[in-house]
Amino acid sequence: MLTLHERNGLDNHAPGDALPLIDAHHHLWNLSEGRYPWLQEAYHEDFFLGDYHAIRRDFGPGDFLRVTSNQRVIGTVHVEAERSRNEQIAETQWLHRVHERFGFPNAVVAHAWFDRDDTAHVLARHASFPLVRGIRSKPVTSAGPGESVSGQRGTMQDPAWLDGFALLERFDLSWDLRVPPWHLPEAAEVAAAFPRIRIALNHAGFAWDRSDAGLRRWRGWMEKLAAQPNVHVKLSEFGLKDEPWRYESNRVIVEDVVAMFGVGRCMFASNYPVASLRASYDTLADGLARMLAPLGREAQERVFYRNALDFYRIRM
Amino acid sequence: MTTREHAAAEMTGIDWRARFMQTGCDDDLPIADAHQHFFDIGRNYYPWLCDRPLKPFRYGDYERICRNFLPADYFEQCGPHKVLKTVLIEGEWDPRDPLGELRWVDEVASQTGFPHAMSAQAWLDRDDIASVLAVYGAHPLVKGIRHKPAAVTRDAYRDDFRAPGSMRDTKWRDGYALLARHDLMFELQVFWWHLAEAAELARDFPSTRIVVNHTALPSDRSVEGLAAWRAALERLAREPNVHLKISGICVPGERWNVARNGPVVLDAIRIFGVERCSFASNYPVDGIVDRLADIFDGFKAITRSFDPRDRLRLFYDNTARIYGL
Numbered sequence: 117m118l119t120l121h122e123r124n125g126l127d128n129h130a131p132g133d134a135l136p137l138i139d140a141h142h143h144l145w146n147l148s149e150g151r152y153p154w155l156q157e158a159y160h161e162d163f164f165l166g167d168y169h170a171i172r173r174d175f176g177p178g179d180f181l182r183v184t185s186n187q188r189v190i191g192t193v194h195v196e197a198e199r200s201r202n203e204q205i206a207e208t209q210w211l212h213r214v215h216e217r218f219g220f221p222n223a224v225v226a227h228a229w230f231d232r233d234d235t236a237h238v239l240a241r242h243a244s245f246p247l248v249r250g251i252r253s254k255p256v257t258s259a260g261p262g263e264s265v266s267g268q269r270g271t272m273q274d275p276a277w278l279d280g281f282a283l284l285e286r287f288d289l290s291w292d293l294r295v296p297p298w299h300l301p302e303a304a305e306v307a308a309a310f311p312r313i314r315i316a317l318n319h320a321g322f323a324w325d326r327s328d329a330g331l332r333r334w335r336g337w338m339e340k341l342a343a344q345p346n347v348h349v350k351l352s353e354f355g356l357k358d359e360p361w362r363y364e365s366n367r368v369i370v371e372d373v374v375a376m377f378g379v380g381r382c383m384f385a386s387n388y389p390v391a392s393l394r395a396s397y398d399t400l401a402d403g404l405a406r407m408l409a410p411l412g413r414e415a416q417e418r419v420f421y422r423n424a425l426d427f428y429r430i431r432m
Numbered sequence: 433m434t435t436r437e438h439a440a441a442e443m444t445g446i447d448w449r450a451r452f453m454q455t456g457c458d459d460d461l462p463i464a465d466a467h468q469h470f471f472d473i474g475r476n477y478y479p480w481l482c483d484r485p486l487k488p489f490r491y492g493d494y495e496r497i498c499r500n501f502l503p504a505d506y507f508e509q510c511g512p513h514k515v516l517k518t519v520l521i522e523g524e525w526d527p528r529d530p531l532g533e534l535r536w537v538d539e540v541a542s543q544t545g546f547p548h549a550m551s552a553q554a555w556l557d558r559d560d561i562a563s564v565l566a567v568y569g570a571h572p573l574v575k576g577i578r579h580k581p582a583a584v585t586r587d588a589y590r591d592d593f594r595a596p597g598s599m600r601d602t603k604w605r606d607g608y609a610l611l612a613r614h615d616l617m618f619e620l621q622v623f624w625w626h627l628a629e630a631a632e633l634a635r636d637f638p639s640t641r642i643v644v645n646h647t648a649l650p651s652d653r654s655v656e657g658l659a660a661w662r663a664a665l666e667r668l669a670r671e672p673n674v675h676l677k678i679s680g681i682c683v684p685g686e687r688w689n690v691a692r693n694g695p696v697v698l699d700a701i702r703i704f705g706v707e708r709c710s711f712a713s714n715y716p717v718d719g720i721v722d723r724l725a726d727i728f729d730g731f732k733a734i735t736r737s738f739d740p741r742d743r744l745r746l747f748y749d750n751t752a753r754i755y756g757l
Binding site: 205209234236237239240241243244245246283286287288 | 529531534535538539563566567568569570571572
């Protein structure tokens with residue numbers, strides 16, 4: 117398996133015994149090529165990691181190769197980067213051009229709204245591209261755990277949203293699930309209602325509240341999802357709003373997720389460049405490898421690349 | 433007119449139908465071309481255009497069309513004719529990647545406004561047909577698919593003809609059965625001596641419309657050949673779910689002429705009726721023999737004595753109706 121760096125004729129400084137790695141969740145953007153409102157226009161004061169000025173600039177394939185030069189990256193999965201919703205297909209087209217030139221990304225998770233009249237059309241357009249494997253679409257969610265939006269337009273209970281969601285099965289597409297953690301039980305209901313649609317939970321379900329009580333609550337929500345066999349998890353984005361990236365604190369999250377989902381349903385992912393607000397790429401990859409070391413090399417390999425190969429049906 | 437000017441002319445809201453009904457002038461007759469192709473052979477792989485030696489073809493040597501043909505080329509060549517919309521039929525793109533042509537055509541359509549609809553490549557007897565048809569069925573551009581069924585020469589044809597990949601093949605029919613679910617039409621390109629099989633298909637799948645390509649290819653213009661072609665069309669025309677595209681009737685070595693093609697066109701319209709026929713250019717393929725403007729000139733000359741409303745049907749309305757333009 118050639119690394120991205122070998123494919124591009126670049127030096128790579130990964131140690132000889134480094135784990136092969138598929139980054140199951142990262143983004144690329146070229147701000148002169150496309151329109152990304154959250155990166156170019158109104159700044160979001162409520163961004164989940166706080167100040168994100170540092171990533172409001174281009175992050176292209178060359179940048180990705182640079183930050184991963186100490187890792188043995190053999191493939192990547194690009195997840196839609198909130199490009200203007202008028203440019204959903206253009207984002208998919210652009211990523212296929214990047215793939216042609218750089219040999220990655222190797223799978224594309226594109227964006228579509230589920231509750232629109234043209235949902236089927238947009239899904240069909242995406243599905244006509246050879247690298248498209250899934251859709252990320254954020255349902256309408258509430259501002260906090262004490263508040264419910266259940267049943268409103270665009271939520272996971274909206275019949276129109278569910279009709280669009282059901283189309284994923286027809287196009288053989290998976291769903292990338294990204295919601296605040298208090299919505300995970302509702303997501304588990306969706307997963308149970310559509311057992312043949314495969315779901316990838318983003319960012320380990322966002323364990324934002326690391327107090328004992330907070331972690332207990334998050335575990336309760338995650339267990340509901342873990343009970344659905346069609347749900348997989350990305351071990352990524354442990355970043356917190358007002359705290360640095362701490363190995364020990366994040367190790368607890370990883371151990372919990374692996375205990376709940378098993379090594380067969382966990383995937384390494386970086387969420388770069390967003391995660392660069394808190395940690396270097398090596399901190400993320402080496403840190404996770406170390407957290408998983410007690411489980412043995414085979415478990416590490418499953419989490420670092422084999423599960424992503426299967427889930428996203430990546431052809432190398 | 434360039435593509436852009438052309439699209440602009442359409443958008444400025446000239447009502448060509450009203451104008452034509454008023455003036456009766458041939459130049460004002462709006463056209464929806466029911467069968468054309470675009471090629472970009474630098475960028476895309478079409479085995480029959482890119483590989484050498486060239487394949488045997490009913491029009492003979494086709495080297496002159498082994499080049500790019502894009503909307504701007506179409507409108508440069510269509511003379512005074514008011515082609516407002518076009519339907520692109522798959523152009524034998526790399527068969528390993530049927531969806532590839534759709535991706536490219538979708539891009540061309542979003543950049544130039546043409547074509548307005550498409551019938552895409554599909555292989556009804558392949559294992560992945562269900563997922564390919566799911567994409568086509570939901571894609572706003574795609575209205576039908578074409579899979580040229582297995583066929584033989586007239587000499588070799590027997591009434592009980594059946595072969596893998598033919599219209600009587602079980603696996604092929606299993607794929608065909610899925611078309612109704614996705615509301616896709618079937619573009620049938622086959623020589624007329626195979627039309628008895630098409631009639632069975634039309635009867636067995638009454639909710640799928642068959643669109644016969646190129647007038648069922650009356651290449652043999654002998655008295656006997658044309659009589660047999662007419663008889664085959666008459667038999668198929670009894671099935672209500674069949675439409676006929678009148679195109680692809682160039683005669684190699686001759687410039688498109690009414691004396692030669694008038695009887696063919698008039699027979700086809702008599703047999704299928706003015707509600708079930710559409711004129712089409714088959715450009716650039718018919719460019720092997722004829723000029724684009726000459727083809728539409730010919731259709732106009734042949735139908736000059738028709739009721740203007742029937743001419744609108746043949747040149748525009750029927751195509752707009754069945755392809756949902």
